[in-house]
Amino acid sequence: MKLGILAHSFGQLPVHELAKQVNTHGFSYIQLALAKAIHGIDTRLGALSPGLGHHIGEAFDREGVRIAVLGCYFNPLHPDENVRRYGIDRFKEHLRFARDFGTRIVATETGSLDADYLFHPDNRNETSYQSVRTVLEELAEEAERWGTFVGIEVAATHVIHSPERMERLLADVPSSNIGIVLDPVNLLDAANIAGQDDVIEDAFRRLGSRIVLVHAKDAQRTAGGEVSHVAAGQGELNYALLGEKLRACKPHVDVVLESILPEETAAAADYVRRMLGGNR
Incomplete structure (x- = not known):
């Protein structure tokens, strides 16, 4: 099973060094958040271009790494x-040039x-709901214009x-041109983690056909009953159920590790491959 990771999990590095890592x-x-991951290249609003997209995309391609999604998280x-x-405006610029980086998805939260x-x-x-709706309408219109996708994370x-x-x-x-970035852990809090299976089932029933990307981390209850985020395999997320739903609903969807330190990547990747791999 092929697996991805947030590029900035390895820190902010020159693009060729990051690709090697x-x-x-x-x-x-990878999921690539330009400003978080790449050192030495200006990626502020107004700086993106087809040439820059190709330059960065080709650096990863030479290392056999695909840019699955651009992360451009902002607070609407x-x-x-x-x-x-x-x-x-920065998100819309990412939508315009996403295909030059080799992807069609730009992700954010609400x-x-x-x-x-x-x-x-x-x-x-x-x-608040109507305010987010208004922003998403503007982003979707831009995505439709350029044949790209707004990836929304709940x-x-x-x-x-x-x-x-x-x-x-x-x-x-x-x-x-709107897709779902599914992060099961982000759906969980102190009130519903005990019933997480129902939450996961509900997410797939309502949103499964629109999933374009999956984030993989884990949920761990603290002594105070809150939910903390840890590397996959270190918590209590029902990965067996998640794997079952993905195999039935979204075979070969891209899965990206997050909430992880470089030294945790091997164990987490092995765990996710074992739990989600199946017949994918």
């Missing part, structure tokens, strides 16, 4: 309007009214906090 650790593809509800607008992405009680209200502390709410958003923004 990914290859050396045995990964076939950031309280500072200028910060929010910059994030939207954000929080808290500037630091922490939970805010008003994330759950209708006004997270329990964010505005789109459940499979049910994501299903509603997909219905309200009926674009074929």
Whole structure:
């Protein structure tokens, strides 16, 4: 089973050195957040071009590594309007040039009214939902123009906090250029982790056909009952169920390791391959 990783798991490095690191650790593809992963190249808004995309894409290709997705995470509800607008415009620029990097997917989350992405009680209200809907409509229009995909990740502390709410958003923004980045751990919190099987089943029932990427990490309950994120194989996520659902619903979907240190990659990769591999 081929497996990917967040490129910045190895730190911020010159592109050729980063590509070698990914290859050396045995990964076939990456999620690439340009500003987090690549040292020495300006990737701010306005800097991207077909030539830059080809330069970076070819560096990874020479090492046998594919860019599966560009990560361009920003907060669509950031309280500072200028910060929010910059994030939207930068994401749209990534959508325009994604294919030059060798991918068609640009990923983000749905954000929080808290500037630091922490939970805010008003994330759950209708006004916040409609604000995210408006941003997604703008991003989807750009994706449709360039034949790329907006990859949306659901997270329990964010505005789109459940499979049910994501299903509603997909219905309200009926674009074929929106896909789901499924991270089962991000769906879990102290209130539902004991019933995680039902959460996973619900996610696949509502969103399975729209999944374009899967994140692989693990969930571990703290002494206080909260959920912390750890490397795959170190927690209690039901990977057997996840593997069963993926084999039935999305064979060969790209799976990217996250929440991981370089020294943890071998054990985590082995665990995920064993648990998700099956007949994929």
